[in-house]
Amino acid sequence: MHNDGKVVPINRAQATPSPLARLPVVVLQVRDKAAQQLQQGLQELFDNADDTLFEMADKARSTVDHHIFFEAMRDLRLKRKNFERVFMEQLFAAFANLGQAGRGDLHLVPVVSYESVRGTSADDLERAVALEAMLSRVRHRDGLALGQLSARLSELLGRRLDDHENPLGPALLCGFFLQAGRSLGVEIRVKLIMLKLFEKYVLSDADLLYAEANQLLVATGVLPELKAVPSRRLGERANREQHHANQPIAELPLDESGQQAFSALQKLLVAVRGSVAPTLEASAEPQPIDTRDLLRLLSHLQQYVPEPEAEDDFDLRNHLEQLLTRVSVKSGKSRVVEDADEDVINLVALLFEFMLDDGSVPDAFKGLIARLQIPLLKVAVLDKSLFSCANHPARRLLNEIASAVIGWGPQDDPRDTLYVRIEQVVQRLLNEYVEDPEIFFQMLTQFSAFAADERRRSELLERHTRDAARERLQLEAARERVAQVLNRRLLGQVLPQFVVQFLQQAWSQVLVVTTLKHGEQSLQWQAALRTMDELICSVGLREGTEAGRYLLEQLPGLLKALRDGLAGAAFDPFSTREFFLRLQAVHVQPFEGEGADALVEVHEPITLGPGLRVAVESLPGDDADLLKAQQLRIGVWVAFQQDQVTTLRCKLTAIMPPANTYVFVSRTGLKALEKSAEQLAVAFKCGALRVLDDGLLFDRALAAVMANLRQLNRGK
Structure with missing residues (x-):
């Protein structure tokens, strides 16, 4: 070998x-x-x-x-x-x-x-x-x-x-x-x-x-x-996960079986105990069913979980009560679940109520996630470490799904690969999961690999989006700067019209290319400005004056500098041939008199392209919504209400200089939105923009349920 x-x-x-x-x-x-x-x-x-x-x-x-x-x-x-x-x-x-x-x-x-x-x-x-x-x-x-x-x-x-x-x-x-x-x-x-x-x-x-x-x-x-x-x-x-969970989960003890953590949760769940029971006469003799019988009932219900498109919500506790009632009628006794199992049922139901009401989960996926309720309940009945172990495969699978769909919007195809893959995961769990947790390991490994592939493709497009946005914004900034330079030199001047047009249409591009390639502190930039200034002077001075005679001596160098600059900006020499012929005519003929080129006074400011930002109302530096916009971190997901029916979900991929433009991308990595901090602040004020919580969904749900249960227990 x-x-x-x-x-x-x-x-x-x-x-x-x-x-x-x-x-x-x-x-x-x-x-x-x-x-x-x-x-x-x-x-x-x-x-x-x-x-x-x-x-x-x-x-x-x-x-x-x-x-x-x-x-x-x-x-x-x-x-x-x-x-x-x-x-x-x-x-x-x-x-x-x-x-x-x-x-x-x-x-x-x-x-x-x-x-x-x-x-x-x-x-x-x-x-x-x-x-x-x-x-x-x-x-x-x-x-x-x-x-x-x-x-x-x-x-x-x-x-x-x-x-x-x-x-x-x-x-x-x-x-x-x-x-x-x-x-x-x-x-x-x-x-x-x-x-x-x-x-x-x-x-x-x-x-x-x-x-x-x-x-x-x-x-x-x-x-x-x-x-x-x-x-x-x-x-x-x-630290990130702890922050998103608002820290209550840290109070749960970590042990091999999760029993200690679950015991701590049970003390809170006493407040909602008694909500799962058969509907029978009060005289019926109660008889608890053991965990094995409960799992069989849940496996029966698992086969009748409605499709995600079903209009009616699937109320797990209500369906379980109906099933217990039928079993009780047949046996003549009030079949009830034991306290520990009821606590698990209530806790899982509360967790899913939070998750299905969470604004970070797109509506298109709530039906699919709801179908996981029984498989997750069966896992929790068998393995209490689901509530205390962040690495539990069933818990991680749910978190991975929620993380993958956070950028989904109404404009996405409901049958694309992401939706279909999650639908397949859910359906396989409903069809195959009985009690062996190995299927969650398999589903987690496969879905994580799929999600990683999706992220890589998205990140590649996202990188191209950032590069394109950076180049475009740099170009717009360069055009804006060149327009300022031209306006300082031309506004109020009386010059031949063809020279004004040349500066605005051709030499401006030379200046833009120069500042992009070399910067405004470079010798090339200073040389391009000097050439422009000499051109303006050359068409405004009399031949008989001392300055005019000196400038005429410099004309060969000026013409060479003009041609070199145009060549550096990839201008076709034939397209500027007429300009040089007319410039030569101006230089050799008297400034005034018959045959002189038409003169114009420049009084309108020159613009070379769209501005960097749309003007919005001026906001003070300490404005709460402006500060909120300025504190947005790269990678955060937001929902932007474009109109009454369309909400755009997108991720902040970059904050671009020089105007601090916020560039957002869709989940596929394509540009979705571009705003200034002021525009984002206005969107926050009118409720059109909200930040999506990208923390681990199960962990956030558990933290919120624990907080609500504590509040409920204090009120009793």
């Missing part, structure tokens, strides 16, 4: 993974979570590899190098899917081998040699040095978190697992990457570029990878006494 770059290949015996049942469930959760993040990192790597190689090709000094980088781009595009597939297969095989006994002589770690040995090429040594540098940086930065992860996996497996045997360790991840890249027919320079990109887009997030894996293991009680290593990215994300 080919040995690529001193990497010991994974044993062929590993190609057939051991039964996954040998691994603890939490290890599979660690694997799936890591696979999701690594897949996203690889996708980001390949998205940026194309741009990087194109830039290298553009900068290449020889035709050979240019060809090498373009061939590498083509090779990567053709083999990208296979590359990602092989990498993930290697990862899953490495996890499967954790469950194998008697591994003894299996070598999972890339063995990197740094000494020149017989038969070792310079390319191999160069790659080995690059690998060692990468591994050293990861070990130095994230070694402690990796060590804790290895210790926890060792505890679960009942044997020592070294960092270099850890499937998520940098050594093995690099090995997977090199193994997947063996099919790429690229030279060493390209391979080194790919290694750098792997470090930038995959290994740089190792702290998040290890932090989340350690969190999952701690949540199940694996070596909780090891002091957590703070993760830079995880800490930032946790």
Whole structure:
């Protein structure tokens, strides 16, 4: 088997993974979570590899190098899917081998040699040095978190697992990457570029990878006494999520089963207990049904969840009451749910009431989300950690769906890929979910990958939108500045009409190009202004005066400067031929008299294009709505009421100088809106603009329900 770059290949015996049942469930959760993040990192790597190689090709000094980088781009595009597939297969095989006994002589770690040995090429040594540098940086930065992860996996497996045997360790991840890249027919320079990109887009997030894996293991009680290593990215994300949740969720204790957290919630839910009961005579003898019977009833109801287009809302508690009533009539006893199960039913119902009333969820998707109520209720009945564990797959799936649809607007096609994919997820859960939570892992992994693809396409268009907006706004600013310069020199002047037209139509473009390319502090800008000033003077001075004689001596230089400036702005010399003929006539004939060119007085200000902003009412600097507009952050989603029936959902992608223009894009990345801070403030004042809360939907719902329950309990 080919040995690529001193990497010991994974044993062929590993190609057939051991039964996954040998691994603890939490290890599979660690694997799936890591696979999701690594897949996203690889996708980001390949998205940026194309741009990087194109830039290298553009900068290449020889035709050979240019060809090498373009061939590498083509090779990567053709083999990208296979590359990602092989990498993930290697990862899953490495996890499967954790469950194998008697591994003894299996070598999972890339063995990197740094000494020149017989038969070792310079390319191999160069790659080995690059690998060692990468591994050293990861070990130095994230070694402690990796060590804790290895210790926890060792505890679960009942044997020592070294960092270099850890499937998520940098050594093995690099090995997977090199193994997947063996099919790429690229030279060493390209391979080194790919290694750098792997470090930038995959290994740089190792702290998040290890932090989340350690969190999952701690949540199940694996070596909780090891002091957590703070993760830079995880800490930032946790702070954001905590902020969006308004902090009440932090009061819920975190335990393996979620029972402690649920017990804390039950104290609040007492206020709404008694709302799920059969409608029978008071004399009927109450008989609680156990959790298994409740799950069977819910599975029955799950088959009759109405379509999202149904006009009537699906009231879960009402349908459950009707079902309990029918069961009670048949048995002659009042069949009721136990307090704990009723608390779960009420809590889930309250959560969905909040989510379906939330303004950040587009109306088109509320029907689909409502259909998830029974599957989520069954999950909660079986696993109370749904309410306390942010990484619970069912909870994350709901959050991922809500995050993906926040930019959906009425103008979108209701049958596009996003809607269809979410509809498929919902329908599969309704059809297949009974009690095994594995389906939520599968749905989460698949939908997250789909959403990541959607985001990448959107981000690519968004980047083009920003670039186009930046160029256009810079052009408008340059035109506005040039118009100011021309007006200062021309207003009130009496000049030949053809000269005024030349300055307004031709030389203005020379000035615009000059300021865009070189700026207003450049020598080129000063030279272009000086040429314009000399032209104006040349048609206004008498030949007999001393200044006139001096200027006539400078005419050859002036004409050359005019022609050079026009050529630099890509003007066709034939289109300006008449101007130079008429200018020559003015210079050689008396200023006044028969045959003189028509004179005009410039009294109207010159404009060279649309202004940068539409005038709005002047607002004081401390105006509350103006401050609100100025505090909008890049990436925030807003809803803009365009008319009585149309609401545009868009994301702030950039605030562009020089006029601080706010540029918004649709969920596909295309430009949707462009406003000044003052215009946004006016929209806030009249209620046409509102900020959408892009925090995690389930978490916000739980925080709001807890706050409402506290208020309800205080009032009793």
